[in-house]
Amino acid sequence: MKESRPCAGCKKHFHPRPQSPQQQFCSESICQKERRRRWQAAKRQNDPDYRENQARAQAKWAKANRSYWSAYRERHPDYVKRNRERQRERDTRRRVTSVLAKSDAWAPETGVPSGIYRLSRVTGDELAKSDAWMVRITDVSRPCAATG
Template identity: 50%
Template structure:
């Protein structure tokens, strides 16, 4: 058994399945799968979405081709769905009403963002 300095986790040479570690998203302890010894996220759907977001953020920053492709895909979707935001505002009148109210104070701006 040895401690890996970068992560602070204990590494067992025999692959101890009872070893738990905190999830990088929610912080709850979980048992990593034996097939994925470096697993850092638990299996919770929210944490898996967080893992995907983290991967996409890193990929967008490090891979120009991926970034260009994502931009093209978003543009194509936007062209195929030109009325999306109009239909969204019609279906969500509370959202539309809030966006039309003037923000006079910083507290008001913060309160609007929290909604």
């Protein structure tokens, strides 16, 4: 008797093809699409060359189809907004990560408790001269006297 297993996409049981015993998705086109999507996502995550190639191909395509994207953005303001928010999140995460990396040796000594911290911009000459991020850590459970 042939073995059957639940599809990783639609969860319906299917019979893997004999030439691919590891098959996890059934042959439905929507499931095959999902399989490819996951494969690409994993590849992008793990293969810098692949990621770079994809980014280059995408940039090339976008350059050749500039009007497509500007028209698309015009028709989908939500998409633009969501993208902008996501980019902002990524930027913030990147900054926080680099701050943490730099402060590894310092944090345990000062005994700063884990929690939500306010990352605020310091104005003045000191910041202008330096590439490093200066971070003011404010306990957000207490009202803060001055911001900015």
